Amino acid sequence: MKVIQRLYELQELELGGAKDSPEAKLRIESIRKETPEPIMGHYDRLLARGKRAVAMVRHGVCTGCRIKLPSGSYAALIRDDDISMCENCGRYLLLSPEEQPEPIQLPAQQVQPPPPPVEQKPKPTRRTAKRKKQVPKEPASVRSES
Numbered sequence: 001m002k003v004i005q006r007l008y009e010l011q012e013l014e015l016g017g018a019k020d021s022p023e024a025k026l027r028i029e030s031i032r033k034e035t036p037e038p039i040m041g042h043y044d045r046l047l048a049r050g051k052r053a054v055a056m057v058r059h060g061v062c063t064g065c066r067i068k069l070p071s072g073s074y075a076a077l078i079r080d081d082d083i084s085m086c087e088n089c090g091r092y093l094l095l096s097p098e099e100q101p102e103p104i105q106l107p108a109q110q111v112q113p114p115p116p117p118v119e120q121k122p123k124p125t126r127r128t129a130k131r132k133k134q135v136p137k138e139p140a141s142v143r144s145e146s
């Protein structure tokens with residue numbers, strides 16, 4: 001969730017030492033503006049109590065309270081389909097960067113040999129490469145193909 005990522009950044013800015021710098025102030029202001037009010041409200045309440053409002057999740061464990069998340073919550077967090085909160089400590093949860101699943105929707109590993117280095121030779125191949133935006137440009141000579 002981008003919102004939570006920004007919120008985490010906000011938290012680091014506000015709790016960090018550099019929050020009085022002009023850049024940090026600007027950033028803080030803009031994040032606060034972009035973040036929906038209810039979220040900001042919860043964030044501020046937690047911070048007012050001296051708690052961090054956003055906790056990283058590592059190995060399925062909320063680093064805020066060290067409680068393991070229910071697998072359902074963890075799965076939802078990985079799916080990134082909603083804002084997740086720790087049921088135990090009420091912090092917003094952010095999956096730690098090293099646990100972000102990168103290729104989410106790909107099943108296992110797609111074995112794809114890297115394309116051979118192509119020299120600028122027009123090849124008379126028929127297959128339409130879909131994953132590459134390789135539009136063969138033929139300026140003047142329009143061949144009546146297809």
Ligand SMILES: [Zn+2]
Nearest residue numbers: 062065086089
């Ligand atoms: Zn927690």
